[in-house]
Amino acid sequence: SYELTQPPSVSVSPGQTARITCSGDALPQEYAYWYQQKPGQAPVLVINKDSERPSGIPERFSGSSSGTTVTLTISGVQAEDEADYYCQSGGSSDTFVHFGGGTKLTVL
């Protein structure tokens, strides 16, 4: 079955740049999306269609795509960014929804 692979954890100090990757064979053909989930809360869309930032999402969040890997970059990480981050692909009539396993971002 198709999988999206994320690192289980990423740690950065405040003010540094965090990069979280997501790899999948279908990513060159499908958009990727990124969600932030804090404990006890529903996920929030932080990156749409590989690199679009939804309204209300801080500019320090950005997304990029290269081949079979997409990357969520958080520049100038703040303590409030500590959360689990999930990538997702698919979701239209011709592609099923797939989620990555999630990455726990720890702000040291």
Add this chain to the structure above:
Amino acid sequence: QVQLQESGPGLVKPSQTLSLTCTVSGGSFNSVGYYWTWIRQHPGKGLEWIGSIYYSGSTYYNPALKSRVFISVDRSKNQFSLKVSSVTAADTAVFYCARHFERDGMDAWGQGTTVTVSS
């Protein structure tokens, strides 16, 4: 601003059918192009897509769950529903409903509801 709210029993016995409803308020439920989706999260684990229903009524299910899952819509009540049959303890999870438009990401989620499968 659209809002989604899950509702249903928090406790289901093994072998029974789990039934949840998502009520959508604030518009868009009958709008062209929207997918209405169920997602679950096992305790301490990641997100798992269960299935989606398109505005047209077409349904799409996770192949791993397809034999036990049914998603339907009640347009008169702005609701869509999930049924999972023959549940076991492995179906214990937080269930979320969410929406997305065509190839956009899921921009609106319910707060989630916890369902425990236990006798």
